[in-house]
Amino acid sequence: MSAAGNGPPPADTALAARLFDELAEKTADRRGVTRTAYGAGEQFAHDLVRDAGTAVGLSARTDAGGNLYLTLPGTDETGRAIIVGSHLDSVPMGGNFDGAAGVLAGLAVAAGWKKAGYALRDDLVVMALRAEESTWFPVSYPGSKLALGLLPPETLDLTRADSGRTLADHMAELGFDPETVRAGTPQVDPASVRAYVELHIEQGPVLIAEDAPVGVVTGIRGSRRYREARVLGQYAHSGAVPRAYRADALIGAADLVMRLQADWLALEAEGRDMTFTVGMFSTDPAEHAFSKIAGEVRLAIDIRSHEEETLERMLGLVHRRFAEVEAAHGVTVDPGPLTGSTPAEMDATLRAAFGAAQQSLGLPSFSMASGAGHDAATFAGAGIPSAMLFVRNQNGSHNPDEAMEMVDFEAAVAVLAEGLARLS
Known part of the structure; x- marks a missing residue:
């Protein structure tokens, strides 16, 4: 079944809710959660998401740098992919939703569609990126940069803040291939990516002040x-x-x-x-x-x-x-x-699609800029049409008190699914 018709079937947000709970339990720190980049917490999260994706019938692969890809094949064998992604690492004693919300939103959509026999014309790829939180390694977006072959080779020699060991050492320890990464070999062909979409909790108070559960992001600060x-x-x-x-x-x-x-x-x-x-x-x-x-x-x-x-x-x-x-x-x-x-502008066509999705679902039409950095900036900088959605979230982020409500997450996932269907 293609994306044509009366809209997509519902996403499996119950699956996402169960995975949020397991992440909170298994990566808990003294307060909040800690999912160290290329460490035990991040790896647990990747394994959890991979197992959940394959259990519902998505194909899985991990690239040379440890990024995870779960694929729901498209109907038309176009050779193109729409990537829905974010990260699974956290800051030390951070919150459970920063990053993970985007990965689990993509998984919820793909799982719901797989169960319903529904697909886009292009492949839908849920991507869990590595090491977005630069508190661990002093570089922005290493996971998305290495995926696109854009990571400077000297980055592999940077040391992690807690261990003093290099990024290359930590990659190798987890069974990845740092030398392929160092060579700049792309793990994703940018020409094959039709769009990159990232859902993320808002990290400030704007959506709360505007009484809007979901915002369409206009651009990302450099x-x-x-x-x-x-x-x-x-x-x-x-x-x-x-x-x-x-x-x-x-x-x-x-x-x-x-x-x-x-x-x-x-x-x-x-x-x-x-x-x-x-x-x-x-x-x-x-x-x-x-x-x-x-x-x-x-x-x-x-x-x-x-x-x-x-x-x-x-x-x-x-x-x-x-x-x-x-x-x-x-x-x-x-x-x-x-x-x-570098600052990044989000794609106008994608913004329009997700804005129309907000309206069709009876949600307030609201757009805003992102003050924080996200992997979407890397994809946009590489010339890939990119978009972001923000989910209303109490108490900011990078702290144990993140308090995204599931009703807002469900609304954002509905906007994500409807917007993706409009791209087919």
Whole structure:
């Protein structure tokens, strides 16, 4: 049965609900869940999804880097695929829905359609991507990049934050083929991918404020990041050294942050889209003391925008502020390596299809941009038409208190299925 007719059959959201529960139980941490990239938690999640997919009759394969593909064949043997994907890793002590919601949504659609004997003209591929959360390895989107043959080979030598071992080591330990990945061999032919669609929980409060269960994403912010910046001064006695003779790293770092905060406010006043965050800020516990002037402060700088011009402009201001702070406080700023990603626009045709699906299901028509990064940015950057759906979610993400309600998930999955059917 093709996608023509009165719309697709219902997705198997009961299957998704059971898998959410099992993920929460089996990857639980002290609070929330931890599914370490290329670690036990992520691997458990991949095995769970693979077993569930094959149990309902989907074919499964795993690529050289560990990405999982579950396929419901199309009716017309077009040689093309529509991929519905997301990731299964989490941040340390994170929530159960970030990433997993997208994979289980795709699986719910494919499982429901398989049981009903329903298919698109193109293959429907549910893709579980690896290592999207860059808290583990200091690189954006390694799973989707390696799938498309876009991962720089030196990435395999980056070390995981908790183990200190390389990405290549962790891949090999799980039975994957890091040398094929290092060679840049594509695991997916971009020319064969008709579209990439990713469902994800919203990571902020917009859908809650708008009283909308589902949002169609317009674009994804890019980033510029200094993850390992340091302000270096001179340790000294807190009572014996007058201010004029100090090289206080903490004062220099605090001044740097406030100068950059002022730059953010100025760019916002111009109407530019941007966020600036210092998510880590600390003195060295091995050397700091109550009665010592701080000689070192470590901080992370995270800049995001939908506008490449704004990212570059703010990056220039960051470098200018480094020099000003050094001159004002007698300190040295060592920014460490620069990482980041490119902004990505979602495909207008796909956005229209999912917007029409919202309307046909009687849901509010609502579109919004994504402030966080997602694997959809990699696919869009490779020239593959890409789309995202957001699901309403309480309490944000990257924390144990994520609270997506299943009624909202079911609404989003219905939009996903209806939108996919409109592409056939």
